Amino acid sequence: MSSTATAKLGTVVLDCPDPHALARFYAELLGGEPRAAEEGWADLSGHEGTPLAFQAAPGFVPPRWPAPDGSQQFHLDLTVEDLDAAEDRVLALGAKPLDAADRDRSWRVYADPAGHPFCLCAC
Template sequence: MGNTAVAKLGTVVLDCPDPDALARFYAELLGGEPKGGDDAWVDLDGYEGTPLAFQKAPGFVPPRWPAPEGSQQFHLDLTVDDLDAAEERALALGAKPLDAADRGRSWRVYADPAGHPFCLCAC
């Protein structure tokens, strides 16, 4: 009995109220350029990593972190060389700290401007 994959991961798509604004946030954080044809979908083009896209979601409600019950659904782990410098840049771009108080850890948790959790990891 073999382990034959049915599919491969193509793109991670984040639902949000403003795809262009969120794409610009991640372009500044990860590199690349927002590329989209309309206000409903924007791709992050030209950066190294798993493809990211941003989709307009009417009635979007951001995940809660930490969730009192259940789970946060998912989060992005972003690898950085300098945690303090990456934190400063992410905050300047509009990220909000969710759990960045423990300065002794090699990771810190933030929310992007639409409320999706992500970690900066110097691991």
């Protein structure tokens, strides 16, 4: 950590209605194993990259994409080698296309089963 940094990124936590189901989705997508750490919480262990965790959020409302005001809460960019193959896989796992019709771009936008937007990027 640099001498001016106050903190470092530890884990990205996604609120959702079912932490264990969403952990299984991302384990299939990114590798690793879903792990139930405690009631209302699951994480993804053994995958490469920034740690992911999933937290139960009663009354969860998924973000809208694109948002009417042009802002988003956040999204994940996931690097892939083959967009078409990755798209087939995420759709089979339960993702929904949000903006994937333009086949000439190097990225496509989907929502995970809880509604969080993410991009598959062959950039």
